[in-house]
Amino acid sequence: MNLINLTNHPYSLWSEEQKECAEKGFGKVVDYPFPNVEPMKSEKDISFLADNIFEDVINKFGKSIAVHIMGEFTLCFALIKRFQKEGIICVASCTERNVTINNKGEKITRFEFKKFRQYE
Numbered sequence: 001m002n003l004i005n006l007t008n009h010p011y012s013l014w015s016e017e018q019k020e021c022a023e024k025g026f027g028k029v030v031d032y033p034f035p036n037v038e039p040m041k042s043e044k045d046i047s048f049l050a051d052n053i054f055e056d057v058i059n060k061f062g063k064s065i066a067v068h069i070m071g072e073f074t075l076c077f078a079l080i081k082r083f084q085k086e087g088i089i090c091v092a093s094c095t096e097r098n099v100t101i102n103n104k105g106e107k108i109t110r111f112e113f114k115k116f117r118q119y120e
Contacts, residue, residue: 034070091119096111
């Protein structure tokens with residue numbers, strides 16, 4: 001099984017902990033970049049885009065996959081429905097958010113990976 005990384009966070013930039021968790025739970029990780037979604041897109045546009053991405057993923061990787069999906073919420077929702085209808089597991093990465101303020105008053109946010117959680 002492959003884990004399709006349908007996000008804007010390439011596998012090569014993941015922490016060692018996230019890589020190990022993904023490989024142990026799902027096998028090989030394959031990047032599939034999440035598209036930029038313009039705010040003015042209609043629901044019909046999102047549905048069309050979801051159909052195209054879904055078909056492309058299935059044509060390239062088959063159905064023996066899991067999908068790590070994070071991105072614009074309405075497109076994620078549309079894609080997750082399509083994948084789940086085919087029995088494909090969809091997961092989100094769960095992180096701990098750590099915020100500090102530096103001496104210039106700038107907020108610095110770091111996310112520490114903890115686990116993958118299945119969309120249900």
